[in-house]
Amino acid sequence: MAVGVQKTRRKSMPLLLITALGIVYGDIGTSPLYTLQECFNGPHAIAVNPVNVLGVLSLIFWSLTVIITIKYIIFVTRADNHGEGGTFALLALLRGFIENASRPDDSSAEHSARRLLGRRIFRALPYLSLCSGALLYSDGIITPAISVLSAVEGIGIIAPQASGIIVPATCIILFMLFMLQKRGTTRIGGLFGPIMLLWFCSLAGIGLYNILATPSVLFAISPQYAVSYFAANHLHGIIVLGTVVLCITGGEALYADLGHFSRASIRNGWLLIACPALLLNYFGQGALLLGGRPLEHNPFYQAVPPPLLIPMVILATMATVIASQAMITGVYSLTQQAVNLGFLPRMRVVHTSPDAKGQIYLPTINALLMVACLSLVLIFRNSGGLAAAYGLAATGAMGMTSILFFMVSRFVWRWSLFIAVPLLLLFLFFELPFLGANLIKVVDGGWLPMLAAVILITVMTTWKKGRAHLKECFERMSMPLSAFLTSLRQVRTNRSPGIGIFMTMNQNLTPMPLARSIALIHTVPETIVLLSIKTAGAPYVPAEQRVHLDVSDKNLGVYRMTASYGYMERPDMEDISECSRQTAMHLPLYDSTFYLGRETILASAEEPVMRPWRRALFVFLSNNAWNASTFFNIPTSRVVEIGTHLPL
Known part of the structure; x- marks a missing residue:
C-alpha cells in the first residue's frame, strides 16, 4: 500500500510542480517586466553605466539568493502548521507556546523567554502577525494592477498610436480574471501552469541570448560590485534600493500558498525553473545595457529580438494575469484563517475542489479586491505611478515574518541562539535597508499600502475586541x-x-x-x-x-x-x-x-x-x-x- 502511494506521488509531482508555477510564482516571475525599468528609467533612475548596471544586478542576485532561496525556500516554508503557511500559521505555532508560557509550571526555556521579552511583547505577537497579514492584503491590491498594467504597456512600444487603449484593456483583463475565480485554483492552475512554464522558458532564452553577446555581465555575481555601486552613488544608491526590492515582492505570497501545494513542489519549482530563468533574464537585460545600446524604453522588451516582440507582449500579458492570481490566492487563504481565528466576521467561503481542502473562493473578498484594483488602474493610469507604492507592503511583511520565524525557531523548535540569531540578522541585513528605502517613497505613493494596512488592522482589531467584550457580557449575564x-x-x-x-x-x-x-x-x-x-x-x-x-x-x-x-x-x-x-x-x-x-x-x-x-x-x-x-x-x-x- 505504501509503495502504491509513493508511486502515485511520484507521478503527480511533475503535474503538481507545473500547477504550482501557475499559482505560486506568478508574482515574482513577472518582476523582470518592471524592476530594471524602474531602476534605470523611473522617477529615481540612476545613470546607465557599468558600475550601476553591475551593482544593481549584484543586488538582485543576492536578494533572490538570500531572501527567496535561503529564507523562504529553505527555512520559512519549514514553519508550516500541519501543511499551511502564511503569517497566521506562524501565529498558530506561537499560540501554544504563549499560552504555556503563562502557566506556573513553565520550563526553564519558557521562563527565559519571558525574562528576555516580557509579557507585553508576547501579547504583541498576535498584533505583529496582524500587521504582516494586513500588509500582504495591501500587496494583494497593488500586485494585479501594476503587473497587468506593466505588460499591457508593451502595446505602446509596438504601436505608440494605440497607447490610449492601455488603461481600458488592463481593466477588461482584470475584470475577467476576477470573474474566473469562482472556478477555483485547480482549473485556473491547470490552465496557467503550462503558460507560466512557457513564460519562464522564454525569460531564460531571451536572457541567455543577450548574455552570450556580453558575457562579462556575469561578473555581477560578485558582491564587490554591490559595494562599488553604493560607494559611487551614496544616498541615491540607497533610494534606488526601493526599486531593486521589486525583484522579491512575491516571497510572502509564496509562503501563504504553502497550503495549496506541497513544500517539495514549491521548492523544486523555484530551484529548477523559476530562479534560474529569472536570473538569466535579469542578467540578459543587464548585458543589453552593458552592450552600449541606448535605453529607448523598457529594457525587458528592448532585450527581446524584434520578430518576437508581439508574441512576447501577448505572453507577458498572460503571465501578469497569473501574477495577480498568486496574490489573490494568498489573500483568500489569509482571510479564511483570519475568520476562523476570530479576527474577521463570518463570510461566505466556497470550496472549489472536493479533493483539495485548501482551494477556496471568497466572493466578498473577490469583489472588494476587484473594485480596489480597477480603482488603482483608473487613478494611476501607468505602472510607473504604482511602482512608488509597490514594495513597501512586501518589505514590511517580510521583516515581520523574519521576526515571527525567529520566535518560532528559538522558542517553539528550541533552536540554539547561535543558529537563530545569525539567521535573523542575515535576513534583516537585507530587509531593513529595503524597508528604509521604501519609506522614503511614502509621499510618492508609499502612503497607499500603509493606509490600506491601517484600515485592515483597524477592522480586525475592532472585530476581535468587540467579540471579546460581547463574550464577557454573555458570561456576566x-x-x-x-x-x-x-x-x-x-x-x-x-x-x-x-x-x-x-x-x-x-x-x-x-x-x-x-x-x-x-x-x-x-x-x-x-x-x-x-x-x-x-x-x-x-x-x-x-x-x-x-x-x-x-x-x-x-x-x-x-x-x-x-x-x-x-x-x-x-x-x-x-x-x-x-x-x-x-x-x-x-x-x-x-x-x-x-x-x-x-x-x-x-x-x-x-x-x-x-x-x-x-x-x-x-x-x-x-x-x-x-x-x-x-x-x-x-x-x-x-x-x-x-x-x-x-x-x-
Whole structure:
C-alpha cells in the first residue's frame, strides 16, 4: 500500500510542480517586466553605466539568493502548521507556546523567554502577525494592477498610436480574471501552469541570448560590485534600493500558498525553473545595457529580438494575469484563517475542489479586491505611478515574518541562539535597508499600502475586541450551568419532545437562548444539547476526532458536545451530525431544533468600551456578517432565533 502511494506521488509531482508555477510564482516571475525599468528609467533612475548596471544586478542576485532561496525556500516554508503557511500559521505555532508560557509550571526555556521579552511583547505577537497579514492584503491590491498594467504597456512600444487603449484593456483583463475565480485554483492552475512554464522558458532564452553577446555581465555575481555601486552613488544608491526590492515582492505570497501545494513542489519549482530563468533574464537585460545600446524604453522588451516582440507582449500579458492570481490566492487563504481565528466576521467561503481542502473562493473578498484594483488602474493610469507604492507592503511583511520565524525557531523548535540569531540578522541585513528605502517613497505613493494596512488592522482589531467584550457580557449575564441544572430538578418545567441544540461559547454557563426560552415560553426540549464549536491550532482536524460528547445529567437529558475544526476548515452542521453518530448522542439534522441568539448591540450606559466611531464600525461588521444558521449550514426550517440586548 505504501509503495502504491509513493508511486502515485511520484507521478503527480511533475503535474503538481507545473500547477504550482501557475499559482505560486506568478508574482515574482513577472518582476523582470518592471524592476530594471524602474531602476534605470523611473522617477529615481540612476545613470546607465557599468558600475550601476553591475551593482544593481549584484543586488538582485543576492536578494533572490538570500531572501527567496535561503529564507523562504529553505527555512520559512519549514514553519508550516500541519501543511499551511502564511503569517497566521506562524501565529498558530506561537499560540501554544504563549499560552504555556503563562502557566506556573513553565520550563526553564519558557521562563527565559519571558525574562528576555516580557509579557507585553508576547501579547504583541498576535498584533505583529496582524500587521504582516494586513500588509500582504495591501500587496494583494497593488500586485494585479501594476503587473497587468506593466505588460499591457508593451502595446505602446509596438504601436505608440494605440497607447490610449492601455488603461481600458488592463481593466477588461482584470475584470475577467476576477470573474474566473469562482472556478477555483485547480482549473485556473491547470490552465496557467503550462503558460507560466512557457513564460519562464522564454525569460531564460531571451536572457541567455543577450548574455552570450556580453558575457562579462556575469561578473555581477560578485558582491564587490554591490559595494562599488553604493560607494559611487551614496544616498541615491540607497533610494534606488526601493526599486531593486521589486525583484522579491512575491516571497510572502509564496509562503501563504504553502497550503495549496506541497513544500517539495514549491521548492523544486523555484530551484529548477523559476530562479534560474529569472536570473538569466535579469542578467540578459543587464548585458543589453552593458552592450552600449541606448535605453529607448523598457529594457525587458528592448532585450527581446524584434520578430518576437508581439508574441512576447501577448505572453507577458498572460503571465501578469497569473501574477495577480498568486496574490489573490494568498489573500483568500489569509482571510479564511483570519475568520476562523476570530479576527474577521463570518463570510461566505466556497470550496472549489472536493479533493483539495485548501482551494477556496471568497466572493466578498473577490469583489472588494476587484473594485480596489480597477480603482488603482483608473487613478494611476501607468505602472510607473504604482511602482512608488509597490514594495513597501512586501518589505514590511517580510521583516515581520523574519521576526515571527525567529520566535518560532528559538522558542517553539528550541533552536540554539547561535543558529537563530545569525539567521535573523542575515535576513534583516537585507530587509531593513529595503524597508528604509521604501519609506522614503511614502509621499510618492508609499502612503497607499500603509493606509490600506491601517484600515485592515483597524477592522480586525475592532472585530476581535468587540467579540471579546460581547463574550464577557454573555458570561456576566448567564447563570452557571450547575445552577440551571439544580433549578431544573427543583422546579417543574414543561418539556417538549425532541432534541434542542443550543450553541454556546462556554459550556459551563447556561446559553442565553436556553434561559430566555424558559422565561418566555416556560418550556425546554426533552433533550438539551449544548454545542460548542472550537477552532483548533491545526489547519485540519480528522473526522474521527471531530466530535466529543460529555454527559452533564442523563436523567435531565442535558448533554455537552464539542465540535473541533481547524482554522482552515469551515464548520458544517451536516458534518457534525454525521460525526455525532460515533457518540452516544446522534444529532439528526432535520429532526432537531436549533436555538440561536440574535444579538442587538446597544450603547453602554456606563463608560463605553469603544469610541462611537469604532462601535459603529463593529455594528456594521456584525450586521453584515453571515448569520450563524447560514455559516454553519443549519437548515433554516429547523432554526429558532431568540433576541438578546448587549451593551457595548
